[in-house]
Amino acid sequence: METARSSVRRSSVLLVGVMGLLALPAAASAHVELEPSSAPAGSSTLFQVRVPNESDRASTVKLELKLPAGVASATYQAVPGWTARVVKSRLAKPVQTDDGPITEGVSEVVWTAQGKGIEPGQFQAFGLTLLVPDQPGVTLSFKTLQTYSDGNVSRWIGAADSMEPAPTLSVEESSSGHSGMVMDGSSGVSMDGGSHAEMLSVIALVVAALALLVAAAGLVRARRNG
Numbered sequence: 309m310e311t312a313r314s315s316v317r318r319s320s321v322l323l324v325g326v327m328g329l330l331a332l333p334a335a336a337s338a339h340v341e342l343e344p345s346s347a348p349a350g351s352s353t354l355f356q357v358r359v360p361n362e363s364d365r366a367s368t369v370k371l372e373l374k375l376p377a378g379v380a381s382a383t384y385q386a387v388p389g390w391t392a393r394v395v396k397s398r399l400a401k402p403v404q405t406d407d408g409p410i411t412e413g414v415s416e417v418v419w420t421a422q423g424k425g426i427e428p429g430q431f432q433a434f435g436l437t438l439l440v441p442d443q444p445g446v447t448l449s450f451k452t453l454q455t456y457s458d459g460n461v462s463r464w465i466g467a468a469d470s471m472e473p474a475p476t477l478s479v480e481e482s483s484s485g486h487s488g489m490v491m492d493g494s495s496g497v498s499m500d501g502g503s504h505a506e507m508l509s510v511i512a513l514v515v516a517a518l519a520l521l522v523a524a525a526g527l528v529r530a531r532r533n534g
Contacts, residue, residue, distance in 0.1 A: 338360055338362060339360070339464060339472065339473060340357065340358065340359050340360075340371075340452045340454060340462075340464045340475055341357075341358045341475055342355055342356075342357055342358075342450055342475035342476070342477055343355060343356045343358060345476065345477060345478060346477065346478040346479075346480055347440045347477060347478075347479065347480065348440065348444075348479075348480050348481065348482040348483060349440060349441065349442045349443060349444040349479050349480065349481065349482045350439075350440060350441075350442040350482050351439075351440050351482060352381075352437060352438070352439050352440075353437065353438060353440055354435065354436075354437050355435070355436045355437070355438060355477075356433045356434065356435060356436070357371070357373060357433065357434040357436055357452075357475070358431060358432075358433050359371055359426060359431060359432050359433075359434065359454065360426075360430075360431040361426040361427060361428055361429065361430050361431065362462065363428055363456050363458070363460070364428050365428065365458065366428070366456040366457045366458040366460065367421070367424055367425040367426055367427045367428070367456065367457045368421070368425050368426035368432070368454055368455070368456055368457075369420070369421040369425040369455055369456065369457050370418070370419065370420050370421065370425075370453075370454075370455035371418070371419045371434070371452065371453070371454055371455075372416060372417075372418050372452065372453040372455075373416065373417045373418075373419075373436075373450055373452050374415070374416050374450060374451040374452065374453075375413075375414055375415055375416060375417065375438070375450065376441070376448040376449060376450065376477075377399075377413075377441075378399070378401075378413065378441035378442075378443065379413050379414050379415075379438055379439060379440075379441060380399065380410040380413045380414075380439045380441075381410065381413070381414060381438070381439040382394060382414040382417060382436060382437065382438050382439070383436070383437045384417060384419075384434065384435065384436050384437075385434065385435025385436070387419070387432070387434055387435075389421060389422055389423040389424070389425075390419050390420065390421055390422065390432075390434075391419070391420050391422060392417060392418065392419050392420075392434075393417070393418045393420070394414055394416075394417055395414070395415050395416035395417070395418065396413065396414055396415065397413060397414075397415040398413075399413040414438075417436065419434055425457065440477070440479060441479065442482075443479050444479055444480060444481045444482070445479065445481075446478075446479045447476050447477070447478050447479070448476065448477045448478075448479060449474045449475075449476055450474060450475040450476065450477065451463075451464065451465040451474045452464040452465070452474060452475060453465075
């Protein structure tokens with residue numbers, strides 16, 4: 309009987325631990341994110357702005373992404389059911405390019421839902437290509453306002469360790485031929501560092517789920533033996 313009780317206790321502890329492990333990825337990704345989170349200085353890089361809906365009752369109907377100073381150009385990917393508006397402003401320091409100096413930059417991109425928006429339990433990715441400022445070693449902050457259909461606003465403007473952190477971008481030293489996500493001819497985007505991390509997260513979830521099943525089976529078996 310003591311052996312059965314010990315087995316039940318071990319299975320219960322394992323079950324609780326695995327459930328906590330399964331909850332971690334969801335908690336870690338429950339805010340607006342910019343992927344990839346790093347890019348070479350001066351590069352034209354394709355990003356995804358990933359927006360989860362955290363409300364149980366309301367949909368996300370508007371997203372305001374404030375771009376850091378020095379972003380000279382930005383283009384956005386069309387998203388069905390959404391319109392986008394690019395806000396421009398004069399650059400404090402012109403950006404020199406092969407086609408001449410750029411004196412006007414992009415200060416904000418605003419997406420507005422034309423339909424239901426991002427409903428509870430869903431997320432949406434917004435494609436965005438940016439000319440990364442030539443500031444290697446700097447971490448840029450992309451303050452974001454997320455508006456819900458009930459009028460509530462999530463202000464993703466805080467530090468990385470805050471409850472509502474702003475998406476950030478680490479600007480790296482430029483290297484020849486590298487510009488964040490690499491385009492190919494088949495899927496449009498090849499796997500970059502962010503996608504690789506996602507794959508590892510998926511693998512971790514699968515392993516954790518299998519461990520959960522094993523723990524549950526052990527718990528049932530131990531109780532039957534007891």
